[in-house]
Amino acid sequence: MNRFLFTPTLLLALSLVALQAAAQKNPVDAEGHQWWQHAVFYEVYPRSFADGNNDGVGDLNGITSKLGYLHDLGVDAIWITPCYPSPQVDFGYDVSDYENIDPMYGTLADFDRMAAEGKKQNIRIIMDYVINHTSDKHKWFIASKSSKKSPYRNWYVWRDGKAPNQPPNNWISEFGGSAWKFDPTTGQYYYHYFYAEQPDLNWNNPAVEKAMFDVTRWWYKRGVAGFRLDAVDTLFEDPDLRDNPVLPGKNKFGDPNTQEIYNKKLPGVHEVLQNLRKVADENDAVLIGETWTKSIDELKKYYGEHNNELQLPMDFMFTRVDKLSPPEFRRQIAAADAAGGWPTWVISNHDIERSYNRYGDGAHNDDIAKLMAALYFTLRGTPIMYYGEELGMENNDPKRKEDVKDPKGRTGWPADKGRDGERTPMQWNDAENAGFSTHEPWLPVPPSYKTHNVAAESKDPNSVLEFYRKVLALRHTNSVLLEGNYSALNEEDPNVLSYLRTYKGNSVLVALNMSGSAQKASFHLGAQGASPASLDPLVATPGAGANGPEVTLPAFGVFIGEVASR
Numbered sequence: 338m339n340r341f342l343f344t345p346t347l348l349l350a351l352s353l354v355a356l357q358a359a360a361q362k363n364p365v366d367a368e369g370h371q372w373w374q375h376a377v378f379y380e381v382y383p384r385s386f387a388d389g390n391n392d393g394v395g396d397l398n399g400i401t402s403k404l405g406y407l408h409d410l411g412v413d414a415i416w417i418t419p420c421y422p423s424p425q426v427d428f429g430y431d432v433s434d435y436e437n438i439d440p441m442y443g444t445l446a447d448f449d450r451m452a453a454e455g456k457k458q459n460i461r462i463i464m465d466y467v468i469n470h471t472s473d474k475h476k477w478f479i480a481s482k483s484s485k486k487s488p489y490r491n492w493y494v495w496r497d498g499k500a501p502n503q504p505p506n507n508w509i510s511e512f513g514g515s516a517w518k519f520d521p522t523t524g525q526y527y528y529h530y531f532y533a534e535q536p537d538l539n540w541n542n543p544a545v546e547k548a549m550f551d552v553t554r555w556w557y558k559r560g561v562a563g564f565r566l567d568a569v570d571t572l573f574e575d576p577d578l579r580d581n582p583v584l585p586g587k588n589k590f591g592d593p594n595t596q597e598i599y600n601k602k603l604p605g606v607h608e609v610l611q612n613l614r615k616v617a618d619e620n621d622a623v624l625i626g627e628t629w630t631k632s633i634d635e636l637k638k639y640y641g642e643h644n645n646e647l648q649l650p651m652d653f654m655f656t657r658v659d660k661l662s663p664p665e666f667r668r669q670i671a672a673a674d675a676a677g678g679w680p681t682w683v684i685s686n687h688d689i690e691r692s693y694n695r696y697g698d699g700a701h702n703d704d705i706a707k708l709m710a711a712l713y714f715t716l717r718g719t720p721i722m723y724y725g726e727e728l729g730m731e732n733n734d735p736k737r738k739e740d741v742k743d744p745k746g747r748t749g750w751p752a753d754k755g756r757d758g759e760r761t762p763m764q765w766n767d768a769e770n771a772g773f774s775t776h777e778p779w780l781p782v783p784p785s786y787k788t789h790n791v792a793a794e795s796k797d798p799n800s801v802l803e804f805y806r807k808v809l810a811l812r813h814t815n816s817v818l819l820e821g822n823y824s825a826l827n828e829e830d831p832n833v834l835s836y837l838r839t840y841k842g843n844s845v846l847v848a849l850n851m852s853g854s855a856q857k858a859s860f861h862l863g864a865q866g867a868s869p870a871s872l873d874p875l876v877a878t879p880g881a882g883a884n885g886p887e888v889t890l891p892a893f894g895v896f897i898g899e900v901a902s903r
């Protein structure tokens with residue numbers, strides 16, 4: 338080899354090129370933060386977002402046509418719930434082919450167009466990774482089911498019954514009934530944590546891991562920026578299939594209550610996540626987790642011992658704070674903030690009743706919607722918003738069992754009406770079907786579409802939408818909100834939730850009145866390192882303001898202000 342190749346100048350040049358390449362792959366800001374730490378994520382439920390071909394069901398071309406709207410709103414990445422080919426038993430969460438698009442949503446070419454348009458609008462695409470199970474119509478399961486000798490048999494969880502007509506154990510499906518289904522062809526049962534049409538993959542089989550990881554590589558090559566991982570808690574099962582302990586009473590489906598210790602959160606989950614993270618890191622991608630946890634310790638585990646698992650495990654404990662309670666929110670926020678990872682804030686999604694209904698008091702619902710926006714956009718961490726939250730969309734639960742589309746709502750009726758209510762069409766304007774489609778939509782639009790829609794709210798400076806736009810704009814431009822530490826203020830205040838964000842000597846104070854009466858809050862910021870003469874408003878709802886270090890808030894009022902030490 339030519340000695341010239343090893344001159345110090347050339348080596349230096351080569352290392353600079355390598356450094357540059359690495360920097361491009363994982364660009365970080367001065368705080369070492371990556372793109373997903375500053376991004377605002379937006380969940381699109383494709384059936385319900387925008388209907389490009391007017392058949393009553395949303396589609397990818399519909400989404401593409403609305404990317405400009407999302408860009409102007411302040412969205413940096415969209416997570417699209419499953420749009421792969423699927424029999425739609427669980428509306429896409431039963432995937433029959435991971436590397437294609439369901440014709441009802443379009444084609445791969447439509448996907449590529451959407452991704453290209455997203456690039457122009459600076460919006461990244463996150464796919465939903467249904468990792469725990471496939472559809473029973475997936476070719477792997479069809480082969481697995483065909484014979485005990487099938488090379489795919491061990492891709493799923495098959496077992497003999499305990500005795501004739503008795504499943505292998507007492508595990509109960511999340512959607513009601515036994516989690517085992519008997520298959521007469523081979524005389525064995527297969528395991529399904531969700532619907533029987535969603536057989537669980539066997540993650541103990543390395544072939545499953547390889548095939549599923551290749552799916553992520555395939556989408557990375559197509560330009561996706563990451564995945565939201567479905568149902569990660571349930572990837573593994575106890576190898577001995579021990580019965581879960583039975584608790585007193587029955588669940589909403591009339592099944593025995595059991596403590597799911599042998600089929601949830603088993604240690605193998607973390608190994609899979611660590612391996613998946615390696616593939617994600619090679620692609621500068623983000624992994625978001627559907628992580629249902631009961632404690633901060635459980636949540637912490639999902640970041641990984643060395644922050645080497647999920648970058649964004651969703652904190653659903655936040656959604657379980659079921660009233661506007663400053664002490665409860667304070668507790669949750671402090672715990673998540675101190676968990677050691679980057680917090681991920683969610684207030685509702687396609688499985689959870691909309692925040693408008695959960696927190697609304699019937700008289701101040703729009704004010705409360707703004708209050709909740711101010712909360713999850715000003716905390717340290719990444720917010721993931723659900724489509725329509727920015728309008729104050731509300732649940733539209735079915736009134737009659739025969740109208741229910743979500744199978745779980747039919748089995749659980751009336752205790753569980755299913756999830757149709759939070760999945761209704763996006764409200765674009767006050768035309769028929771809320772401008773979602775000229776065809777009757779797959780779910781009816783709530784009556785509130787007449788007032789709560791993009792067109793009408795864009796014209797009203799006091800609308801929920803305009804408030805979202807303001808707070809999102811602030812969040813994108815204010816380095817304190819992007820980078821700053823969190824500290825709770827006035828921790829004894831039962832009505833006003835307030836906190837300080839601080840970065841490089843600058844502070845932003847957030848005060849949220851969670852009560853239905855006017856409140857004043859005084860701040861003694863000396864202890865936090867700032868002694869302000871005044872608070873300069875950045876975003877405030879009508880009637881909210883500051884006089885020196887004292888903030889006045891009307892019922893459910895919001896004040897976000899810069900701490901100015903003059």
Ligand code: NOJ
Nearest residue numbers: 427430531567568627688
């Ligand atoms: C969680 C998804 O969010 C939900 O909609 C789905 O029914 C289950 N996982 C099963 O995939």
